[in-house]
Amino acid sequence: MAPDLDAIDRKILAALQRDSRLTMQALADQVGLSVSPCHRRVKLLEERGVITGYIATVDQRSVGLPVSVFISIKLARQKEEDLKRFARAISGWHEVLECYLMTGNRDYLLRVVAADLAAYEIFLKTKLTRLDGIASIESSFALAQVKYSTALPV
CATH class of the missing domain: 3.30.70.920 (Lrp/AsnC effector binding domain/regulation of amino acid metabolism (RAM) domain)
Structure with a gap:
């Protein structure tokens, strides 16, 4: 993975991959941040193309x-x-x-x-x-x- 991802970024990615419908508050709580810095990190991950979208997986x-x-x-x-x-x-x-x-x-x-x-x-x-x-x-x-x-x- 990209070396410029820190431990918090990785926690954010892991949490969103488990459940992309988390509220920003719930995500912030899981990764140990307050809402504003967590939101900024998520937006930065999206802008950098690390997070490419949010989907629902469907059982075929x-x-x-x-x-x-x-x-x-x-x-x-x-x-x-x-x-x-x-x-x-x-x-x-x-x-x-x-x-x-x-x-x-x-x-x-x-x-x-x-x-x-x-x-x-x-x-x-x-x-x-x-x-x-x-x-x-x-x-x-x-x-x-x-x-x-x-x-x-x-």
Whole structure:
């Protein structure tokens, strides 16, 4: 982590990652500050881009998307224009929750959610396989989620 974060900043980040709905008073109490200095630190963390936003995490099963698929993609070519074209294409697909440019045998690793196998097949046939420049697609279905966290170790 950035070396210019002190112990109080780290406490603030840890507390907000546990519960971003804390009032400023509750946050200040947890980190041992009064409200004004705590508020200033939070604003500074936001301005510096350390805190990038506040969200609600949603259980994917409760919204009818219980299937997680990890997809390895190999492109036919790894030229910058091909990488950018792929990234642009998938950036608007709501089924893709995460996408990483990788080293090794595959170029990209995607995490996709779907309602069921049929919904994934539709995604595969109507979106992914229609992209130009893909040499291979390998899908792996998650059987169970052993650990999930959005909190970074601070």
